[in-house]
Amino acid sequence: MERFVIDIPQAQLDDLRERLARTRWPDALEGVGWSYGVPPETVRELAAYWLDGYSWREHEARLNELPQYTTEIDGQRVHFAHVRSARPGALPLLLTHGWPSTFADFSHVAGPLSQDFHLVIPSIPGFAFSGPTTATGWGVERIAAAWAELMRRLGYARYGAQGGDFGSLISPAVARLDPDRVVGVHLNALTTIPSDDLADLADLTPVEKERAAKMDRWRGAYSGYAMIQGTRPQTLAYGLADSPAGQLAWNLxxxxxxxxxxxGVARDDVLTDVTISWLTGTAGSSGRLYREGASSWGLPAEPGTTPTAVAVFPGDSSVRRYAERVHNVVRWTELPEGGHYAALQAPSLLVDDIRAFFL
Structure with missing residues (x-):
């Protein structure tokens, strides 16, 4: 394992500014809001702030407060932050982000969580400083195997796993692969697959029906990005690699x-994730996870047995009865505020719920 410090050459930052300043903006329909995608005024405003207000160096320094390392696992470079707790007997906790997030999202919870846990915060292969990937096959199960190997190399005989979005798929997969060492799994932004049984659907509570309907709306109106990244990620990658404004709009x-x-997500947090992806050239390889991990969206052959907690934030489509078909749910918490990106939108609530489950 090698110590790693983020140190972006100034020439790359200058190139980013020049490209932003030369953005060729597309036309757009008036009066359609978000129904056709991100409105031009929203992207223009955030791009202008990226150009003249956002400070990458400030966030680079903030992220470098987290001790970081790289190692090679299964032929792929893996970047991770490793924050040791001063608490005697602290439980190691493996934190996994999703898309279009990066490990940087957890920088908002690392301080308070490290009071009670040793933190291991890897970048998913293909994302940020763990990318790009150089071979096919980096789906959920292979990532989970890499995470189990990473925890073994760090010498942790027992640990917990936490994740949201794609992390809510990867973390349970780690527990299935490493059941003797994973003591519990905590999830947020958990997608649950609605039942095809009409009788079961009719028995849902009003809240559960709304959440199931939200999943249907996503499929019908919002899933285009997942379909493209799940089928033609390379074609998309050319535009994302060449235009910072294009990558900003895609992730925004x-x-x-x-x-x-x-x-819902602060503009500096959006831009930190987008800037990391731009500077590392990983917008294309991170999107490949949707193709590589497509098989993991269905139900597993057997439900997980590791004790699992689910934190549900406003906007999540999680339905408990569906989650219980997949996970051994022992704790289910409905949070009053926050959203899909809980580590950014409601960090204190997320920290409190993780503590309540593992401690």
Whole structure:
């Protein structure tokens, strides 16, 4: 394992500024809001702030407060932050992000969590400083195997796993692969697959029906990004690699929940994730996870047995009875505020729920 410090050459930052300043903006329809995608005024405003207000160096320094390392696992470079707790007997906790997030999202919870846990915060292969990937096959199960190997190399005989979005798929997969060492799994932004049984659907509570309907809306109106990245990620990658404004718009659509949670994630947090992806050239390889991990969206052959907690934030489509078909759910918490990106939108609530489950 080698110590790693983020140190972006100034020439790359200058190139980013020049490209932003030369953005060729597309036309757009008036009066359609978010129904066709991110409105031009939203992207222009955030791009202008990226150009003249956002400070990458400030966030680079903030992220470098986290001790970081790289190692090679299964032929792929893996970057991770490793924050040791001063608490005697602290439980190691493996934190996994999703898309279009990066490990940087957990920088907001690392301080308070490290009071009670040793933290291991890897970048998913293909993302940020763990990318790009150089071979096919980096789906959920292979990532989970890499995580189990990483924890073995760090000498942790027992640990917990936490994740949201794609992390809510990867973390349970780690527990299935490493059941003797994973003591519990905590999930947020958990997608649950609605039943095809009409009788079962009719028995849902009003809240559960709304959440199941939200999943249907996502499929019908918002899933285009997942379909493209799940089928033609390379074609998309050319535009994302060449245009920072294009990458900003592509990721911003997700951070704003396709217009349903505009402004829910602070603009500096959006831009930190987007800037990391731009500077590392990983917008294309991170999107490949949707193709590589497509088989993991269905139900597993057997439900997981590891004790699992689910934190449900406003906007999540999680339905408990569906989650219980997949996970051994022993704790289910409905949180009053926050959203899909809980580590950014409601860090204190997420920290409290993780503590309540593992301690």
């Amino acid at each position: 659509d997700g951070f704003a929940s396709w217009g349903e949670d505009v402004g």
